Amino acid sequence: MEYIVTSKEMRECDMTAIKDCGIPAMVLMERAALSVFSEIEAFLSETIRIAIFAGCGNNGGDGLALARLLAEKGIHADIFLIGNTEKLSMECGSQLSILKQLGITVNSKSAKAEYDMVVDCLFGTGLTREITGIYEEAVRAINCYGEKGSRVIAVDIPSGVCADSGKILGCAVKAELTVALQYGKAGHYLYPGKMLCGHTVVHNIGIPESFKSGKEPSFFSYREEDIHGILPERAxxxxxxxxxxxxxxxxxxxxxxxxxxxxxxxxxxxxxxxxxxxxxxxxxxxxxxxxxxxxxxxxxxxxxxxxxxxxxxxxxxxxxxxxxxxxxxxxxxxxxxxxxxxxxxxxxxxxxxxxxxxxxxxxxxxxxxxxxxxxxxxxxxxxxxxxxxxxxxxxxxxxxxxxxxxxxxxxxxxxxxxxxxxxxxxxxxxxxxxxxxxxxxxxxxxxxxxxxxxxxxxxxxxxxxxxxxxxxxxxxxxxxxxxxxxxxxxxxxxxxxxxxxxxxxxxxxxx
Ligand SMILES: NC(=O)C1=CN([C@@H]2O[C@H](COP(=O)(O)OP(=O)(O)OC[C@H]3O[C@@H](n4cnc5c(N)ncnc54)[C@H](OP(=O)(O)O)[C@@H]3O)[C@@H](O)[C@H]2O)[C@@H](O)CC1
Ligand SMILES: Nc1ncnc2c1ncn2[C@@H]1O[C@H](COP(=O)(O)OP(=O)(O)O)[C@@H](O)[C@H]1O
Ligand SMILES: [K+]
The missing domain is CATH 3.40.1190.20 (Ribokinase)
Known part of the structure:
Protein backbone atom coordinates (compact mmCIF):
# COMPACT_ATOMS: atom_id res chain seq x y z
CA MET A 1 0.00 0.00 0.00
CA GLU A 2 1.29 3.43 -0.86
CA TYR A 3 0.04 6.74 0.51
CA ILE A 4 -0.85 9.52 -1.93
CA VAL A 5 -1.07 13.00 -0.43
CA THR A 6 -2.36 16.49 -1.10
CA SER A 7 -0.11 19.57 -0.86
CA LYS A 8 -1.53 20.40 2.58
CA GLU A 9 -0.80 16.90 3.84
CA MET A 10 2.72 17.09 2.40
CA ARG A 11 3.29 20.40 4.17
CA GLU A 12 2.13 18.86 7.44
CA CYS A 13 4.61 16.00 6.96
CA ASP A 14 7.41 18.49 6.24
CA MET A 15 6.50 20.42 9.35
CA THR A 16 6.39 17.29 11.54
CA ALA A 17 9.85 16.33 10.30
CA ILE A 18 11.25 19.82 10.83
CA LYS A 19 9.51 20.96 14.02
CA ASP A 20 8.73 17.74 15.90
CA CYS A 21 11.69 15.60 14.85
CA GLY A 22 14.20 18.41 14.49
CA ILE A 23 15.35 17.43 11.00
CA PRO A 24 16.59 20.70 9.46
CA ALA A 25 14.73 21.80 6.32
CA MET A 26 18.13 22.11 4.59
CA VAL A 27 18.73 18.40 5.23
CA LEU A 28 15.44 17.51 3.56
CA MET A 29 16.36 19.78 0.66
CA GLU A 30 19.74 18.10 0.31
CA ARG A 31 18.01 14.72 0.22
CA ALA A 32 15.63 16.06 -2.43
CA ALA A 33 18.53 17.27 -4.58
CA LEU A 34 20.41 13.99 -4.08
CA SER A 35 17.29 12.08 -5.18
CA VAL A 36 17.10 14.06 -8.41
CA PHE A 37 20.84 13.69 -8.90
CA SER A 38 20.61 9.90 -8.56
CA GLU A 39 17.85 9.79 -11.17
CA ILE A 40 19.76 11.83 -13.76
CA GLU A 41 23.24 10.48 -12.96
CA ALA A 42 23.12 7.93 -15.75
CA PHE A 43 22.75 10.71 -18.34
CA LEU A 44 25.50 12.94 -16.97
CA SER A 45 28.86 13.63 -18.59
CA GLU A 46 31.16 16.63 -18.63
CA THR A 47 29.84 17.66 -21.99
CA ILE A 48 26.16 17.57 -21.13
CA ARG A 49 24.44 20.94 -21.43
CA ILE A 50 22.04 21.44 -18.54
CA ALA A 51 19.66 24.25 -17.66
CA ILE A 52 17.98 24.55 -14.26
CA PHE A 53 14.91 26.78 -14.02
CA ALA A 54 14.35 27.63 -10.36
CA GLY A 55 11.54 29.53 -8.64
CA CYS A 56 11.82 31.48 -5.40
CA GLY A 57 10.25 28.84 -3.11
CA ASN A 58 11.68 25.60 -1.80
CA ASN A 59 11.18 23.86 -5.14
CA GLY A 60 13.63 26.42 -6.50
CA GLY A 61 15.88 25.69 -3.51
CA ASP A 62 15.98 22.00 -4.56
CA GLY A 63 17.18 23.15 -7.98
CA LEU A 64 19.92 25.37 -6.58
CA ALA A 65 21.14 22.52 -4.36
CA LEU A 66 21.16 20.25 -7.43
CA ALA A 67 23.33 22.80 -9.30
CA ARG A 68 25.86 22.59 -6.44
CA LEU A 69 25.88 18.75 -6.55
CA LEU A 70 26.49 18.91 -10.30
CA ALA A 71 29.30 21.45 -9.85
CA GLU A 72 30.93 19.09 -7.34
CA LYS A 73 31.16 16.54 -10.16
CA GLY A 74 32.59 19.13 -12.52
CA ILE A 75 29.34 19.52 -14.45
CA HIS A 76 28.24 23.05 -15.26
CA ALA A 77 24.55 23.96 -15.36
CA ASP A 78 23.06 27.26 -16.50
CA ILE A 79 20.87 28.39 -13.60
CA PHE A 80 17.91 30.68 -14.19
CA LEU A 81 16.31 32.00 -11.02
CA ILE A 82 12.90 33.33 -12.00
CA GLY A 83 10.93 35.76 -9.82
CA ASN A 84 11.38 38.36 -7.17
CA THR A 85 14.54 37.46 -5.24
CA GLU A 86 13.37 39.67 -2.38
CA LYS A 87 10.71 37.04 -1.74
CA LEU A 88 12.99 33.99 -1.64
CA SER A 89 12.01 31.30 0.87
CA MET A 90 14.54 30.96 3.69
CA GLU A 91 16.04 27.73 2.39
CA CYS A 92 16.10 28.93 -1.22
CA GLY A 93 17.91 32.07 0.00
CA SER A 94 20.47 29.93 1.85
CA GLN A 95 21.09 27.81 -1.25
CA LEU A 96 21.56 30.97 -3.31
CA SER A 97 24.14 32.41 -0.92
CA ILE A 98 26.04 29.06 -0.91
CA LEU A 99 26.22 29.20 -4.70
CA LYS A 100 27.46 32.79 -4.54
CA GLN A 101 30.17 31.79 -2.02
CA LEU A 102 31.23 29.03 -4.38
CA GLY A 103 31.40 31.46 -7.28
CA ILE A 104 28.61 29.75 -9.21
CA THR A 105 26.73 32.18 -11.44
CA VAL A 106 22.96 32.47 -11.19
CA ASN A 107 21.09 34.25 -14.01
CA SER A 108 17.76 35.99 -13.77
CA LYS A 109 16.74 35.55 -17.41
CA SER A 110 16.86 32.50 -19.65
CA ALA A 111 19.37 32.65 -22.49
CA LYS A 112 18.80 31.33 -25.99
CA ALA A 113 21.14 28.36 -25.81
CA GLU A 114 20.73 24.66 -26.51
CA TYR A 115 20.41 22.10 -23.75
CA ASP A 116 20.44 18.32 -23.51
CA MET A 117 18.59 18.43 -20.21
CA VAL A 118 16.30 20.99 -18.59
CA VAL A 119 15.37 20.68 -14.92
CA ASP A 120 12.11 22.26 -13.84
CA CYS A 121 12.17 23.60 -10.27
CA LEU A 122 9.89 26.60 -10.73
CA PHE A 123 7.01 25.46 -8.54
CA GLY A 124 6.25 22.34 -6.56
CA THR A 125 3.49 21.77 -4.03
CA GLY A 126 3.42 25.50 -3.19
CA LEU A 127 1.70 26.51 -6.44
CA THR A 128 -1.45 28.34 -5.41
CA ARG A 129 -2.76 30.09 -8.50
CA GLU A 130 -2.54 30.34 -12.27
CA ILE A 131 0.89 30.81 -13.75
CA THR A 132 1.29 34.10 -15.65
CA GLY A 133 3.91 36.66 -16.72
CA ILE A 134 7.60 35.76 -16.40
CA TYR A 135 6.73 32.36 -14.93
CA GLU A 136 4.53 31.55 -17.92
CA GLU A 137 7.40 32.58 -20.20
CA ALA A 138 9.73 30.23 -18.29
CA VAL A 139 7.25 27.32 -18.56
CA ARG A 140 6.91 27.93 -22.29
CA ALA A 141 10.70 28.09 -22.68
CA ILE A 142 11.08 24.73 -20.90
CA ASN A 143 8.40 23.15 -23.10
CA CYS A 144 10.09 24.60 -26.18
CA TYR A 145 13.34 22.87 -25.18
CA GLY A 146 11.37 19.66 -24.60
CA GLU A 147 9.85 19.86 -28.08
CA LYS A 148 13.32 20.33 -29.55
CA GLY A 149 14.50 17.13 -27.87
CA SER A 150 15.86 18.19 -24.46
CA ARG A 151 15.19 15.75 -21.64
CA VAL A 152 12.81 17.58 -19.27
CA ILE A 153 13.03 16.53 -15.61
CA ALA A 154 10.46 17.88 -13.14
CA VAL A 155 11.41 18.16 -9.50
CA ASP A 156 8.54 17.00 -7.27
CA ILE A 157 5.79 17.83 -9.80
CA PRO A 158 5.80 19.61 -13.17
CA SER A 159 5.34 23.34 -12.57
CA GLY A 160 1.78 24.32 -13.32
CA VAL A 161 0.20 21.00 -12.31
CA CYS A 162 -1.98 21.35 -9.22
CA ALA A 163 -0.71 18.77 -6.73
CA ASP A 164 -4.23 18.18 -5.37
CA SER A 165 -6.30 17.82 -8.52
CA GLY A 166 -3.95 17.23 -11.47
CA LYS A 167 -5.45 20.32 -13.12
CA ILE A 168 -3.31 22.73 -15.10
CA LEU A 169 -3.14 26.15 -13.49
CA GLY A 170 -2.73 28.39 -16.53
CA CYS A 171 0.07 26.49 -18.23
CA ALA A 172 2.33 23.62 -17.20
CA VAL A 173 5.65 21.96 -17.91
CA LYS A 174 5.53 18.70 -19.86
CA ALA A 175 8.14 16.43 -18.31
CA GLU A 176 9.70 13.18 -19.40
CA LEU A 177 10.53 12.21 -15.82
CA THR A 178 9.13 13.48 -12.53
CA VAL A 179 11.03 12.88 -9.31
CA ALA A 180 8.34 13.05 -6.64
CA LEU A 181 9.61 13.74 -3.14
CA GLN A 182 8.60 11.46 -0.26
CA TYR A 183 5.04 10.72 -1.47
CA GLY A 184 3.19 10.70 -4.73
CA LYS A 185 0.73 13.60 -4.84
CA ALA A 186 -2.80 13.20 -6.20
CA GLY A 187 -1.83 15.50 -9.08
CA HIS A 188 0.75 12.97 -10.32
CA TYR A 189 -1.93 10.37 -10.96
CA LEU A 190 -5.06 12.34 -11.89
CA TYR A 191 -5.59 13.64 -15.42
CA PRO A 192 -4.39 15.83 -17.03
CA GLY A 193 -1.45 16.06 -14.59
CA LYS A 194 -0.65 12.38 -15.11
CA MET A 195 0.10 13.02 -18.79
CA LEU A 196 2.48 15.89 -17.98
CA CYS A 197 4.53 13.97 -15.41
CA GLY A 198 5.88 11.45 -17.88
CA HIS A 199 7.34 8.64 -15.80
CA THR A 200 6.93 9.37 -12.07
CA VAL A 201 9.34 7.96 -9.50
CA VAL A 202 8.86 8.55 -5.80
CA HIS A 203 11.97 9.06 -3.62
CA ASN A 204 12.13 8.85 0.13
CA ILE A 205 13.79 12.02 1.45
CA GLY A 206 13.86 10.95 5.09
CA ILE A 207 10.56 12.31 6.37
CA PRO A 208 9.48 9.91 9.13
CA GLU A 209 6.13 8.17 8.64
CA SER A 210 3.78 10.32 10.66
CA PHE A 211 0.37 9.08 9.55
CA LYS A 212 -1.68 7.39 12.20
CA SER A 213 -4.94 5.54 11.64
CA GLY A 214 -7.72 8.11 11.62
CA LYS A 215 -5.24 10.83 10.57
CA GLU A 216 -4.26 9.20 7.33
CA PRO A 217 -3.85 11.12 4.09
CA SER A 218 -6.58 11.53 1.49
CA PHE A 219 -5.60 8.67 -0.83
CA PHE A 220 -3.87 5.33 -1.03
CA SER A 221 -3.04 3.01 -3.88
CA TYR A 222 -1.93 -0.59 -4.38
CA ARG A 223 1.31 -1.78 -5.89
CA GLU A 224 1.57 -5.16 -7.53
CA GLU A 225 3.33 -6.71 -4.57
CA ASP A 226 0.51 -5.70 -2.19
CA ILE A 227 -1.98 -8.00 -3.81
CA HIS A 228 -0.31 -11.18 -2.55
CA GLY A 229 -1.16 -10.14 0.98
CA ILE A 230 -4.72 -9.12 0.19
CA LEU A 231 -6.16 -11.87 -1.97
CA PRO A 232 -7.71 -14.53 0.21
CA GLU A 233 -5.97 -17.85 0.41
CA ARG A 234 -7.99 -20.70 -1.10
CA ALA A 235 -8.73 -23.38 1.47
N1 LIG B 1 10.81 21.92 3.94
C1 LIG B 1 10.05 21.69 2.91
O1 LIG B 1 8.91 22.10 2.91
C2 LIG B 1 10.61 20.97 1.77
C3 LIG B 1 10.12 21.22 0.49
N2 LIG B 1 10.70 20.72 -0.59
C4 LIG B 1 10.41 21.26 -1.90
O2 LIG B 1 9.72 22.46 -1.80
C5 LIG B 1 8.50 22.45 -2.54
C6 LIG B 1 7.47 23.21 -1.82
O3 LIG B 1 8.06 24.43 -1.50
P1 LIG B 1 7.22 25.73 -1.22
O4 LIG B 1 6.15 25.42 -0.24
O5 LIG B 1 8.19 26.78 -0.85
O6 LIG B 1 6.52 26.01 -2.58
P2 LIG B 1 7.03 26.15 -4.11
O7 LIG B 1 6.36 25.10 -4.86
O8 LIG B 1 8.49 26.26 -4.19
O9 LIG B 1 6.39 27.54 -4.56
C7 LIG B 1 6.10 28.56 -3.62
C8 LIG B 1 6.50 29.88 -4.17
O10 LIG B 1 5.83 30.12 -5.38
C9 LIG B 1 5.01 31.29 -5.27
N3 LIG B 1 3.84 31.03 -6.09
C10 LIG B 1 2.87 30.07 -5.96
N4 LIG B 1 2.06 30.04 -7.03
C11 LIG B 1 2.53 31.02 -7.88
C12 LIG B 1 2.11 31.45 -9.15
N5 LIG B 1 1.06 30.92 -9.81
N6 LIG B 1 2.80 32.46 -9.73
C13 LIG B 1 3.86 33.04 -9.11
N7 LIG B 1 4.31 32.63 -7.89
C14 LIG B 1 3.64 31.63 -7.29
C15 LIG B 1 4.81 31.52 -3.83
O11 LIG B 1 4.69 32.87 -3.63
P3 LIG B 1 3.43 33.56 -2.95
O12 LIG B 1 2.23 32.67 -3.13
O13 LIG B 1 3.80 33.68 -1.51
O14 LIG B 1 3.31 34.85 -3.64
C16 LIG B 1 6.13 30.99 -3.26
O15 LIG B 1 7.12 31.95 -3.37
C17 LIG B 1 8.20 20.99 -2.72
O16 LIG B 1 7.44 20.78 -3.88
C18 LIG B 1 9.58 20.39 -2.80
O17 LIG B 1 10.09 20.51 -4.11
C19 LIG B 1 11.84 19.80 -0.47
O18 LIG B 1 12.99 20.58 -0.58
C20 LIG B 1 11.86 19.06 0.84
C21 LIG B 1 11.71 19.99 2.00
N1 LIG C 1 -8.83 5.75 -20.44
C1 LIG C 1 -8.98 4.77 -19.55
N2 LIG C 1 -7.94 4.39 -18.76
C2 LIG C 1 -8.09 3.40 -17.85
N3 LIG C 1 -9.26 2.73 -17.64
C3 LIG C 1 -10.32 3.07 -18.37
C4 LIG C 1 -10.25 4.09 -19.37
N4 LIG C 1 -11.48 4.21 -19.93
C5 LIG C 1 -12.27 3.30 -19.32
N5 LIG C 1 -11.58 2.60 -18.39
C6 LIG C 1 -12.12 1.55 -17.50
O1 LIG C 1 -12.95 0.67 -18.27
C7 LIG C 1 -14.17 0.39 -17.59
C8 LIG C 1 -15.34 0.91 -18.42
O2 LIG C 1 -16.53 0.66 -17.74
P1 LIG C 1 -17.95 1.10 -18.29
O3 LIG C 1 -17.90 2.53 -18.69
O4 LIG C 1 -18.97 0.67 -17.31
O5 LIG C 1 -18.03 0.23 -19.62
P2 LIG C 1 -19.21 -0.69 -20.19
O6 LIG C 1 -20.50 -0.05 -19.75
O7 LIG C 1 -19.02 -0.65 -21.65
O8 LIG C 1 -18.99 -2.04 -19.62
C9 LIG C 1 -14.04 1.04 -16.21
O9 LIG C 1 -13.53 0.10 -15.29
C10 LIG C 1 -13.03 2.17 -16.45
O10 LIG C 1 -12.32 2.50 -15.28
K1 LIG D 1 8.65 21.52 -10.41
Missing part, protein backbone atom coordinates in the same frame (compact mmCIF):
# COMPACT_ATOMS: atom_id res chain seq x y z
CA UNK A 236 -7.36 -26.71 0.24
CA UNK A 237 -10.29 -28.44 1.94
CA UNK A 238 -12.85 -26.02 0.50
CA UNK A 239 -15.84 -26.97 -1.61
CA UNK A 240 -17.72 -24.94 -4.18
CA UNK A 241 -19.89 -23.44 -1.44
CA UNK A 242 -16.80 -22.21 0.40
CA UNK A 243 -15.71 -20.04 -2.51
CA UNK A 244 -18.93 -18.13 -2.88
CA UNK A 245 -22.39 -18.60 -4.39
CA UNK A 246 -22.92 -15.67 -6.68
CA UNK A 247 -26.27 -14.65 -8.11
CA UNK A 248 -25.93 -12.59 -11.27
CA UNK A 249 -28.98 -10.62 -12.37
CA UNK A 250 -27.96 -9.32 -15.78
CA UNK A 251 -28.76 -9.14 -19.47
CA UNK A 252 -32.01 -8.36 -21.21
CA UNK A 253 -33.49 -9.20 -24.60
CA UNK A 254 -31.09 -6.94 -26.49
CA UNK A 255 -28.13 -7.24 -24.13
CA UNK A 256 -27.02 -10.83 -23.84
CA UNK A 257 -23.28 -10.19 -23.78
CA UNK A 258 -23.31 -8.33 -20.45
CA UNK A 259 -24.56 -11.41 -18.59
CA UNK A 260 -22.09 -13.66 -20.35
CA UNK A 261 -19.02 -11.43 -19.83
CA UNK A 262 -19.84 -10.71 -16.22
CA UNK A 263 -20.77 -14.34 -15.47
CA UNK A 264 -17.65 -15.75 -17.06
CA UNK A 265 -15.49 -13.30 -15.11
CA UNK A 266 -17.19 -14.27 -11.85
CA UNK A 267 -16.28 -17.92 -12.35
CA UNK A 268 -12.82 -17.13 -13.69
CA UNK A 269 -12.14 -14.98 -10.61
CA UNK A 270 -12.52 -17.86 -8.23
CA UNK A 271 -16.20 -17.99 -7.27
CA UNK A 272 -17.50 -21.49 -6.49
CA UNK A 273 -21.01 -21.31 -7.95
CA UNK A 274 -22.89 -19.00 -10.25
CA UNK A 275 -26.58 -18.62 -10.94
CA UNK A 276 -27.78 -16.23 -13.61
CA UNK A 277 -31.21 -14.62 -13.82
CA UNK A 278 -31.74 -13.22 -17.28
CA UNK A 279 -34.31 -12.76 -20.05
CA UNK A 280 -35.48 -15.89 -21.89
CA UNK A 281 -33.83 -14.72 -25.14
CA UNK A 282 -30.38 -15.27 -23.55
CA UNK A 283 -30.97 -18.81 -22.41
CA UNK A 284 -29.41 -20.66 -25.36
CA UNK A 285 -26.37 -18.42 -25.50
CA UNK A 286 -25.59 -18.80 -21.80
CA UNK A 287 -26.17 -22.57 -21.78
CA UNK A 288 -23.85 -22.90 -24.76
CA UNK A 289 -21.10 -20.48 -23.71
CA UNK A 290 -21.20 -20.87 -19.95
CA UNK A 291 -22.59 -24.33 -19.15
CA UNK A 292 -21.05 -24.10 -15.66
CA UNK A 293 -23.70 -21.54 -14.61
CA UNK A 294 -27.16 -22.36 -13.33
CA UNK A 295 -29.80 -20.26 -14.98
CA UNK A 296 -33.32 -18.98 -14.43
CA UNK A 297 -34.79 -17.19 -17.41
CA UNK A 298 -38.00 -15.18 -17.44
CA UNK A 299 -40.37 -14.58 -20.30
CA UNK A 300 -42.55 -11.61 -19.52
CA UNK A 301 -42.65 -10.91 -15.79
CA UNK A 302 -40.08 -12.75 -13.60
CA UNK A 303 -41.65 -15.19 -11.11
CA UNK A 304 -41.20 -13.55 -7.75
CA UNK A 305 -40.91 -16.80 -5.81
CA UNK A 306 -38.11 -18.07 -8.06
CA UNK A 307 -36.24 -14.78 -7.72
CA UNK A 308 -36.65 -14.78 -3.93
CA UNK A 309 -35.31 -18.33 -3.70
CA UNK A 310 -32.27 -17.41 -5.76
CA UNK A 311 -31.60 -14.35 -3.62
CA UNK A 312 -31.85 -16.47 -0.47
CA UNK A 313 -29.40 -19.01 -1.94
CA UNK A 314 -26.72 -16.43 -2.80
CA UNK A 315 -23.80 -15.15 -0.76
CA UNK A 316 -23.34 -12.22 -3.13
CA UNK A 317 -25.63 -10.63 -5.71
CA UNK A 318 -24.23 -8.87 -8.77
CA UNK A 319 -26.97 -6.90 -10.49
CA UNK A 320 -27.55 -4.45 -13.26
CA UNK A 321 -25.26 -5.19 -16.21
CA UNK A 322 -27.41 -4.90 -19.31
CA UNK A 323 -30.74 -5.54 -17.51
CA UNK A 324 -32.35 -2.51 -19.22
CA UNK A 325 -34.65 -0.14 -17.36
CA UNK A 326 -37.99 -1.76 -18.24
CA UNK A 327 -40.58 -2.92 -15.69
CA UNK A 328 -39.06 -6.41 -15.40
CA UNK A 329 -35.69 -4.92 -14.51
CA UNK A 330 -37.36 -2.58 -12.06
CA UNK A 331 -39.14 -5.48 -10.36
CA UNK A 332 -35.86 -7.41 -10.08
CA UNK A 333 -34.09 -4.43 -8.56
CA UNK A 334 -37.00 -3.91 -6.09
CA UNK A 335 -36.66 -7.51 -4.95
CA UNK A 336 -32.87 -7.33 -4.65
CA UNK A 337 -32.92 -4.17 -2.58
CA UNK A 338 -35.95 -5.20 -0.53
CA UNK A 339 -34.20 -7.96 1.42
CA UNK A 340 -31.67 -5.35 2.51
CA UNK A 341 -28.77 -7.44 3.80
CA UNK A 342 -27.02 -9.62 1.20
CA UNK A 343 -23.69 -8.41 -0.11
CA UNK A 344 -24.43 -6.82 -3.48
CA UNK A 345 -22.59 -5.21 -6.38
CA UNK A 346 -24.81 -2.90 -8.43
CA UNK A 347 -23.76 -1.69 -11.86
CA UNK A 348 -25.02 -0.04 -15.05
CA UNK A 349 -28.83 -0.13 -15.52
CA UNK A 350 -29.21 -1.18 -11.89
CA UNK A 351 -27.75 2.23 -11.04
CA UNK A 352 -29.84 4.02 -13.66
CA UNK A 353 -32.97 2.49 -12.15
CA UNK A 354 -31.98 3.63 -8.67
CA UNK A 355 -31.34 7.13 -10.02
CA UNK A 356 -34.81 7.15 -11.64
CA UNK A 357 -36.96 5.51 -8.97
CA UNK A 358 -37.47 7.08 -5.56
CA UNK A 359 -38.71 3.75 -4.16
CA UNK A 360 -35.39 2.08 -5.04
CA UNK A 361 -33.46 4.95 -3.46
CA UNK A 362 -35.47 4.49 -0.26
CA UNK A 363 -34.69 0.78 -0.20
CA UNK A 364 -31.01 1.43 -0.78
CA UNK A 365 -31.00 3.96 2.08
CA UNK A 366 -32.51 1.31 4.37
CA UNK A 367 -30.13 -1.46 3.21
CA UNK A 368 -27.79 -2.77 5.87
CA UNK A 369 -24.81 -0.40 5.89
CA UNK A 370 -21.64 -1.59 4.28
CA UNK A 371 -23.21 -4.35 2.23
CA UNK A 372 -23.50 -2.72 -1.19
CA UNK A 373 -20.86 -1.71 -3.73
CA UNK A 374 -21.97 0.67 -6.48
CA UNK A 375 -19.82 0.83 -9.63
CA UNK A 376 -20.95 3.89 -11.63
CA UNK A 377 -19.12 5.44 -14.56
CA UNK A 378 -19.29 9.28 -14.55
CA UNK A 379 -22.61 9.40 -16.46
CA UNK A 380 -24.23 6.97 -14.02
CA UNK A 381 -22.75 8.76 -11.03
CA UNK A 382 -24.09 12.20 -11.89
CA UNK A 383 -27.57 10.74 -12.40
CA UNK A 384 -27.36 9.07 -8.98
CA UNK A 385 -25.96 12.15 -7.23
CA UNK A 386 -28.13 14.67 -9.12
CA UNK A 387 -25.16 16.89 -10.02
CA UNK A 388 -23.72 18.14 -13.30
CA UNK A 389 -20.71 16.54 -14.99
CA UNK A 390 -18.70 19.75 -14.49
CA UNK A 391 -19.44 19.74 -10.79
CA UNK A 392 -18.46 16.07 -10.45
CA UNK A 393 -15.24 16.50 -12.43
CA UNK A 394 -14.27 19.47 -10.26
CA UNK A 395 -13.66 17.13 -7.31
CA UNK A 396 -14.69 13.50 -7.91
CA UNK A 397 -13.27 12.21 -4.61
CA UNK A 398 -15.41 14.66 -2.64
CA UNK A 399 -18.67 13.72 -4.37
CA UNK A 400 -17.94 9.99 -4.25
CA UNK A 401 -17.31 10.19 -0.50
CA UNK A 402 -20.44 12.27 0.01
CA UNK A 403 -22.74 9.84 -1.79
CA UNK A 404 -21.01 6.82 -0.23
CA UNK A 405 -21.76 8.25 3.20
CA UNK A 406 -25.34 9.14 2.31
CA UNK A 407 -26.17 5.61 1.12
CA UNK A 408 -23.80 3.69 3.41
CA UNK A 409 -22.31 2.04 0.30
CA UNK A 410 -18.85 1.66 -1.16
CA UNK A 411 -18.70 3.49 -4.49
CA UNK A 412 -16.16 2.66 -7.18
CA UNK A 413 -16.28 5.75 -9.41
CA UNK A 414 -15.07 4.30 -12.72
CA UNK A 415 -13.06 6.54 -15.00
CA UNK A 416 -9.63 6.71 -16.61
CA UNK A 417 -8.46 6.91 -12.99
CA UNK A 418 -10.97 5.02 -10.87
CA UNK A 419 -11.50 6.19 -7.29
CA UNK A 420 -13.11 4.03 -4.61
CA UNK A 421 -14.80 5.74 -1.67
CA UNK A 422 -16.06 4.10 1.46
CA UNK A 423 -18.95 5.34 3.66
CA UNK A 424 -16.72 5.65 6.71
CA UNK A 425 -13.82 8.06 7.00
CA UNK A 426 -11.32 5.80 5.25
CA UNK A 427 -8.83 7.01 2.65
CA UNK A 428 -10.03 7.02 -0.94
CA UNK A 429 -8.41 4.35 -3.10
CA UNK A 430 -6.81 5.84 -6.22
CA UNK A 431 -6.20 3.30 -8.95
CA UNK A 432 -3.05 3.44 -11.04
CA UNK A 433 -3.50 0.40 -13.27
CA UNK A 434 -5.35 0.28 -16.59
CA UNK A 435 -5.21 2.09 -19.90
CA UNK A 436 -7.40 3.66 -22.54
CA UNK A 437 -7.74 0.33 -24.35
CA UNK A 438 -10.22 -0.48 -21.57
CA UNK A 439 -12.60 2.15 -22.91
CA UNK A 440 -14.30 -0.65 -24.82
CA UNK A 441 -17.82 -2.01 -24.55
CA UNK A 442 -18.26 -4.54 -21.77
CA UNK A 443 -15.18 -3.77 -19.73
CA UNK A 444 -17.40 -2.45 -16.91
CA UNK A 445 -19.27 -5.80 -16.89
CA UNK A 446 -15.93 -7.53 -16.36
CA UNK A 447 -15.20 -5.22 -13.42
CA UNK A 448 -18.57 -5.94 -11.79
CA UNK A 449 -17.77 -9.65 -12.17
CA UNK A 450 -14.38 -9.57 -10.52
CA UNK A 451 -15.61 -7.38 -7.66
CA UNK A 452 -18.58 -9.74 -7.20
CA UNK A 453 -16.35 -12.80 -6.96
CA UNK A 454 -13.93 -11.09 -4.54
CA UNK A 455 -16.84 -9.91 -2.38
CA UNK A 456 -17.48 -13.51 -1.40
CA UNK A 457 -14.25 -13.61 0.58
CA UNK A 458 -12.97 -10.08 1.14
CA UNK A 459 -14.21 -7.18 3.22
CA UNK A 460 -16.38 -5.09 0.88
CA UNK A 461 -14.15 -2.01 0.54
CA UNK A 462 -11.10 -4.23 -0.04
CA UNK A 463 -13.05 -6.28 -2.58
CA UNK A 464 -13.86 -3.14 -4.55
CA UNK A 465 -10.31 -1.71 -4.41
CA UNK A 466 -8.66 -5.03 -5.17
CA UNK A 467 -11.14 -5.71 -8.00
CA UNK A 468 -10.44 -2.33 -9.59
CA UNK A 469 -6.68 -2.87 -9.27
CA UNK A 470 -6.74 -6.39 -10.78
CA UNK A 471 -9.13 -5.33 -13.55
CA UNK A 472 -6.69 -2.54 -14.55
CA UNK A 473 -3.70 -4.85 -14.38
CA UNK A 474 -5.48 -7.40 -16.55
CA UNK A 475 -6.33 -4.52 -18.91
CA UNK A 476 -2.63 -3.65 -19.11
CA UNK A 477 -1.78 -7.27 -19.92
CA UNK A 478 -4.50 -7.39 -22.57
CA UNK A 479 -3.19 -4.14 -24.10
CA UNK A 480 0.31 -5.58 -24.29
CA UNK A 481 -0.90 -8.68 -26.12
CA UNK A 482 -3.72 -7.32 -28.26
CA UNK A 483 -2.91 -3.61 -28.50
CA UNK A 484 -5.04 -0.85 -27.02
CA UNK A 485 -7.05 -0.39 -30.21
CA UNK A 486 -7.91 -3.99 -30.79
CA UNK A 487 -8.43 -5.38 -27.31
CA UNK A 488 -11.86 -6.57 -26.23
CA UNK A 489 -13.49 -6.74 -22.82
CA UNK A 490 -13.31 -10.53 -23.08
CA UNK A 491 -9.49 -10.20 -23.38
CA UNK A 492 -9.47 -8.42 -20.02
CA UNK A 493 -11.49 -11.26 -18.53
CA UNK A 494 -9.09 -13.85 -19.98
CA UNK A 495 -6.06 -11.98 -18.59
CA UNK A 496 -7.67 -11.87 -15.15
CA UNK A 497 -7.58 -15.63 -15.16
CA UNK A 498 -3.85 -15.54 -16.04
CA UNK A 499 -3.17 -12.94 -13.37
CA UNK A 500 -4.88 -14.97 -10.67
CA UNK A 501 -3.06 -18.07 -11.87
CA UNK A 502 0.29 -16.29 -11.44
CA UNK A 503 -0.75 -15.02 -8.04
CA UNK A 504 -1.63 -18.53 -6.84
CA UNK A 505 1.64 -19.94 -8.21
CA UNK A 506 3.58 -17.13 -6.50
CA UNK A 507 1.85 -17.84 -3.19
CA UNK A 508 2.51 -21.59 -3.44
CA UNK A 509 6.20 -20.91 -4.16
CA UNK A 510 6.42 -18.98 -0.93
CA UNK A 511 4.89 -21.77 1.20
Missing amino acids: AFGNKGTFGRILLVAGSRDMAGAALLCGKTILRSGAGMLKIITAAENRDLILRELPEAMIYTYEGKPEEEKVRQSIAWADVIVAGCGISTDENAELLMEMILEQGEKRAVIDADGLNLIAREGSLQEKLLKYQKGRVILTPHPGEFIRLAGISMNTYKENPAFYLKKLAKEYGCVIAGKDAVTLVASPDERMVYLNRTGNDGMATAGSGDVLAGVIGALSASLEYFQAACCGVFLHGLAGDMAAEKQGKRGMLASDISAELKELLKEETAEREKRI
